[in-house]
Amino acid sequence: MEAALDPAACGTCHVEQYKDWQTTLHAAAMGPGLLGQLVDMAPEARDEQQDCIRCHAPLAEQADGLAQAIASPARGGKGARLHEQGLVCAACHVRGREHFGPARRDGSAPRPEESQSLPHGGWTAASAFEDARFCAACHQFEPDGFALNGKLLENTLEEWKASAYAAEGKTCQSCHMPERRHLWRGVHDPGMMRAAVSVEAAPPRAEQGTIRAALRIRNTGTGHYFPTYVTPRVVAEIFQESAAGSMIDGTLAQHVIQRQVALDLSREIADTRLAPGAEAVLEYRRPPAPGAVRLVYRLRVEPDRFYTELYESLLAGGAGRGTKMIREALRRSRASHFAFYEERKALEAR
Numbered sequence: 001m002e003a004a005l006d007p008a009a010c011g012t013c014h015v016e017q018y019k020d021w022q023t024t025l026h027a028a029a030m031g032p033g034l035l036g037q038l039v040d041m042a043p044e045a046r047d048e049q050q051d052c053i054r055c056h057a058p059l060a061e062q063a064d065g066l067a068q069a070i071a072s073p074a075r076g077g078k079g080a081r082l083h084e085q086g087l088v089c090a091a092c093h094v095r096g097r098e099h100f101g102p103a104r105r106d107g108s109a110p111r112p113e114e115s116q117s118l119p120h121g122g123w124t125a126a127s128a129f130e131d132a133r134f135c136a137a138c139h140q141f142e143p144d145g146f147a148l149n150g151k152l153l154e155n156t157l158e159e160w161k162a163s164a165y166a167a168e169g170k171t172c173q174s175c176h177m178p179e180r181r182h183l184w185r186g187v188h189d190p191g192m193m194r195a196a197v198s199v200e201a202a203p204p205r206a207e208q209g210t211i212r213a214a215l216r217i218r219n220t221g222t223g224h225y226f227p228t229y230v231t232p233r234v235v236a237e238i239f240q241e242s243a244a245g246s247m248i249d250g251t252l253a254q255h256v257i258q259r260q261v262a263l264d265l266s267r268e269i270a271d272t273r274l275a276p277g278a279e280a281v282l283e284y285r286r287p288p289a290p291g292a293v294r295l296v297y298r299l300r301v302e303p304d305r306f307y308t309e310l311y312e313s314l315l316a317g318g319a320g321r322g323t324k325m326i327r328e329a330l331r332r333s334r335a336s337h338f339a340f341y342e343e344r345k346a347l348e349a350r
Contacts, residue, residue: 002119002120003097005059005061005082005088005090005094006082006085006088007021007022007027007085007088007089010089010090013119014089016181017089017181017182018089020181020182020183021089021182023183024182024183024184024185025184025186025188026086026087026182026184027085027086027087028086029055029056029057029086029087030053030056030057030083030084030085030086031086031329031332032322032325032326032328032329032332033307033310033311033325033326033329033330033332033333034052034056035084035322035325036314036319036322036323036324036325036326036328036329037052037314037322037326038052038053038066038070038322039069039070039073039320039321039322039325040320040321040322041070042070043067043068043070043071044067046063046067049063049066049067050063053066053083054138055087055137055138056086056087057082057083057084057085057086057087057088058087058091059082059088059090059091061082061083062082062083062088063083065081065082065083066083069081069083073321092129092134093123098124099120099122099123099124100123100124100125100126100129101123101124101125101126101129102125102126102127102129102130102180103125103127104125105180109123109124109125110122110123110125129173130171130173131171132157132160132166132171132172132173133157134172134173135156135157135172135173136156136157139154139156139157139172139228140152140154140155140156140157140158141153141154141155146265148261148265148267148268149267149268149271151268151271153230153261153265154229155228156172156224156225156228156229159223159224159225159228159275159276160172160223160224162275162276163223163224163276163277164223164276164277165223165276166223170223172223175192175222175223187227187231187232187301187303188303188336190338190340193234193299193301193340194340194341195221196219196220196221196222196226197217197218197219197220197221197222197226197274197299198217198218198220198221199215199216199217199218199297199299199341200215200216200218201213201214201215201216201297201343201345202214202215202216203345204284204295204345204347204348206288206348209287210285210286210287210288211240211284211285211286211287211288211295211347212283212284212285213238213284213295213297213345214281214282214283214284215236215238215255215281215282215284215297215299216279216280216281216282217236217257217274217279217280217281217282217299218274218277218278218279219274219275219276219277219278219279220277222276223276224276225259225273225274225275225276226257226273226274226276227257227258227259227273228273229259230259230260230261230306231303231304231305231306231307232258232301232302232303232304232305232306233256233257233258233260233301233302233305233306234256234257234258234299234300234301234302235254235255235256235257235299235300235301235302236254236255236256236257236280236282236298236299237252237253237254237282237296237297237298237299237300238252238253238282238284238295238296238297238298239251239252239253239295239296239298240286240288240289240292240294240295240296240347241292241293241294241295241296241344242291242292242293243291243293247296248289248291248292250286250289251286251289251292253282253283253284253285253286254282255272255280255281255282256270256272257272257273257274257280258270258271258272258273258305259271259272259273261306263306263309263310263313288347292347293346293347294344294345294346294347295344295345295347296342296343296344297341297342297343297344297345298339298341298342298343299339299340299341299342300337300338300339300340301337301338301339301340302336302337303336303337304332304333304336305333307329307333308330308333308334311326311327311329311330311333312330314326315327315330
């Protein structure tokens with residue numbers, strides 16, 4: 001167990017950290033959407049595989065396991081193989097069988113004389129674990145990395161550096177690992193989305209035969225763009241609702257907040273994301289519909305919008321050996337949608 005790289009082995013002693021990790025996208029980083037594409041690669045195409053797994057399953061042992069699984073898909077055993085477990089504990093905490101982590105909460109670290117009495121022979125305390133740059137290996141492309149329209153595809157650290165959060169010393173870990181918990185909540189979490197933006201719904205008013213209203217969304221709670229990456233889509237909506245609670249056709253107004261790129265990553269289509277402190281306003285002007293009693297204001301997120309479209313495209317063109325996995329990934333991506341803000345305001349009786 002001391003030499004094991006499997007997260008469940010770590011969880012024997014690090015119980016709470018393991019429970020948290022199991023709920024995260026880090027644990028699901030090698031989900032069916034990615035594995036369903038990798039299985040059609042040649043086992044020896046290590047460089048091509050590394051384009052994906054350098055972040056999604058970064059251990060050398062995971063790369064070996066993936067190549068073996070591609071070559072002999074029927075082999076394996078009980079439970080998930082290491083490469084299928086995504087970003088595992090050892091990816092951050094183990095190098096050459098030596099264990100690393102932050103100093104204790106009081107700032108202390110193991111002394112040489114006590115190391116032999118501690119599990120793993122103690123650990124090497126590193127300040128990097130509390131530094132935003134620790135996250136950059138996977139959440140920030142190099143300056144000469146892949147870019148569209150002059151902007152890196154992944155630029156979260158640089159966005160943070162330009163924000164007030166960096167000046168205040170509020171790092172990635174401050175929001176995504178509160179109290180050192182291994183949670184990494186983000187765009188898939190309704191609570192994080194509600195904390196990310198401030199929302200103001202201007203009440204409806206009648207003016208010249210139309211209903212006028214507005215929904216103001218301001219990025220007040222993230223130290224980077226909202227959203228930071230190309231995969232999510234956030235949609236602001238205002239529409240009229242009947243007494244039965246149904247949206248009335250023809251009354252919907254929308255504003256999309258997204259960095260929209262082509263599926264083949266050949267071009268940027270639009271970028272309406274909100275920089276820290278920036279805002280977007282959805283103005284509503286529609287004639288009152290028969291039977292309308294309320295105006296509904298809503299913000300909803302499609303966390304995996306890009307992937308949904310990618311999986312649909314892969315299945316339409318033939319997904320090969322990964323078809324079953326891609327279908328499951330498509331189902332999950334569609335099921336991830338949720339509304340994180342919704343408010344109703346009564347319309348004046350006519």
